[in-house]
Amino acid sequence: MSRRLRLLFSALAMAALLWLLFAAAERALALAQRFLALPTWLQWTLGGILLIFAAAGLSLLWWLLRPRRKRRPLPVPDRGSLEQRIGQLRERGADTGTLTAELGELDRRRASARVYVVLFGEISTGKSSLIRALAPHAQVASDARGGTTRDVGHYDGRLADGRTLVLADVPGSREAGGEAHETLAREEALRAHAVIYLCAGDLNRSQGDELHWLADFGKPLLLVLNKADQWTSVEREQLLTRLRQQSRGIASAVLAISAGGSERYQRQLADGSTESVERQRKPAIEPLLQALDRLTAPGAEGLENLRENAVLAGLHQRTGTLEARTRAEEAERIVRKYARRAIVGALAAVAPGSDLVIQGVLATGLTRALAELYGVKVSDVQIEDFVQQARLTLRTGTSIVLAVAGNALKAFPGLGTLGGGVLHAFAYALIFDSMGRALAASLAERHTLDQDDASARLKELLTDAGGTRLRQLATLTMDAMRERSSTD
Ligand SMILES: Nc1nc2c(ncn2[C@@H]2O[C@H](COP(=O)(O)OP(=O)(O)OP(=O)(O)O)[C@@H](O)[C@H]2O)c(=O)[nH]1
Ligand SMILES: [Mg+2]
Incomplete structure (x- = not known):
């Protein structure tokens, strides 16, 4: 279309639009x-x-x-594949004791056919006090200081309709430095059929996250505002309304109670002196008993599927973490082995020049070993390409690597005493260590041999070695050189 015609059409369209606007006005x-x-x-x-x-x-x-908020259901592995993964980890020398114990506990609770309810929430929200109200004969410590409960405790309780259940008291979350206790609490929450989530006021951000975390695992849940005695009835209703909004689609019911707990007060005696007295507050938990009846109505058998799914989903995550850690440790061993071989190779070179050239056979071996560890299929061509790219990276970086090696010689006096060739030996240790770490990190994250990503990481690792890494490499170089001279 010619420019003029286009202009004409645009002018006509503008005129039509203006006419429409005028008509509307x-x-x-x-x-x-x-x-x-x-x-x-x-x-x-x-x-x-x-x-x-x-x-x-x-x-x-x-x-x-x-x-x-888009909520994706958490992946639930089938029991067989999970056991297989745990078995493989055990074969590789990983400590799988807690994972196997978790599976054992899963079976034990299924066989017991008892309903488990966990009391969960931040420190000092009154979990232990509520256990005491629900199971009056239980010996439970509660205290105004946060972090009173340190371990998971189980107590026999009775529902309003006479059925029995097991109540689990767990350490409170959000205690400064209490990550290990929080993990204990979370694992116990996954093992329970239902959760009573206690709070003592508005929910903060981490309490909201905790509720979503429980919902992601499909936990049947009651959101309970404790210490209701501290609020006027108007305040209490306002709080409950906000809690209902915050837990929509997550909590089966939101209600207010007073677990009781104890209070201290000063008593005036006849002789004019005062004494401090501790008195138990009267619990008021009727609405909770009714809600708990409804929540656990399907019984242990009816709630078992949900419970098992949550435990298996949790185990899937824990196994994944252990797999990643075990692989990272294995990768480190492989990298150290090849760095050591590179040192020995450098010393064997007749006359090392000022150019550093990557030893092809070693680089290929290192790449293949790491790819196999991470379960990534690589062809010979891909490996060759990667080694070639690493060579190019090194060509521009030779002076930097030699400078880092030179500084290491000054920083670790032991190295200097080892005589000629040590500069190059250390440089090769640094090169292979950087290459191995770059590859391992890239393979772990991308699940494929991504040349550009691995090369970028290599460049960074070559120039920024970091103190602890240099120290490790210095030790490796010294050990390899000493061993070589003793066998000479
Ligand atoms: N006013 C009032 N105080 C309560 C109530 N329930 C518990 N408390 C007090 O809250 C404090 C904490 O109670 P705990 O039962 O130890 O709380 P917890 O959640 O088990 O705490 P951690 O084990 O540290 O996580 C204590 O001083 C209790 O007396 C209640 O209904 N009303
Ligand atoms: Mg407690």
Whole structure:
């Protein structure tokens, strides 16, 4: 289409748009005039109706467009594949004791056919006090100081309808430095059929995250506002409304109770002196008993599937973490082995020049070993390409690597005493260590041999070696050189 024709069309479109705008404005003015001519009472009624419609339209729009948290169901592995993974880890020398014990506990609880309910929440929200209210004969410590409960404890409780259940008291979350206790609590929460989540006021961000975490594992859950005695009834209702909003789609019920706990007060004695007295507050937990009845109505058998899925999903994550750690340790061993061979190779070279050339056979071996460890299939061509790219990286970086090696010689006096060739030996240790670490990190993250990513990491590792890494490499170089001279 010619430029002129396009201009003509644009001008016509603009004119049509303007005409439409004028027509709409004219119509709006006419409507406004007719509106003003109406009797006042009709103006108010009509205005009111219009306003209601506008508000309803806007809220509908907001409801449709509001940002929503997408929740994906957590992956639940089948028992067989999980056991196989754990078995492989054991063969590779990893400590799988806690994972196997978790599977044993899963079976033990299924066979016991008892309902397990865990009391979960931040420190000092009154979990142990609530255990005491639900199981009056239980010996449980509660204290105003946060972090009173350090371990998982189980107590026999009784529901309002006479059924028995096992109550689990766990350490509170969000204690400074209490990560290990928090892990204990979380693992116990996954093992339970249902969760009573205790709070003592508005939920903060980490409590919200904790609730979502439990919901992701599909836990049947009651959100319970404890210490209700501390609020007026109006405040309590406001709090409950906010808690209901925050836990929509997560909690089966939201309710307020007073677990009781104890309080201290000063008593005036006849002789004028005072003494400090501790008194138990009277618990008020009726709404919780009813909600707990409803939540656990399906019984141990009815709730068992959900419980097993949660435990298996948790085990899937824990096994994954252990797999990653075991692989990383194995990768480190491989890298050290090849760095050591590179040192020996450098010493065997007749006359090392000032150029550092990557020893091809070793680099190929290192790449293949790491790819196999991470279960990544690589062809010979891919390996050759990668080694070639590493050579290019090194060509521009030779002076930097030699400078780092030179500084290491000064920093670790032991190295200097080892005589000639040590500069190159250390440089090769640094090269192979960097190459191995770059590859391992890239393979772990990308699950494929990504040349660009691995090369970028290699460049960074060659120039920024870090103190501890240099020290390790210095020791490796010294050991390899000493061993070589003793066998000479
Ligand atoms: N006012 C009031 N205080 C309560 C209530 N329930 C518990 N408390 C007090 O809250 C404090 C903490 O109670 P605990 O039962 O030890 O709390 P916890 O959640 O087990 O704490 P950790 O084990 O440290 O995580 C104690 O001083 C209790 O007396 C209640 O219903 N009302
Ligand atoms: Mg406690």
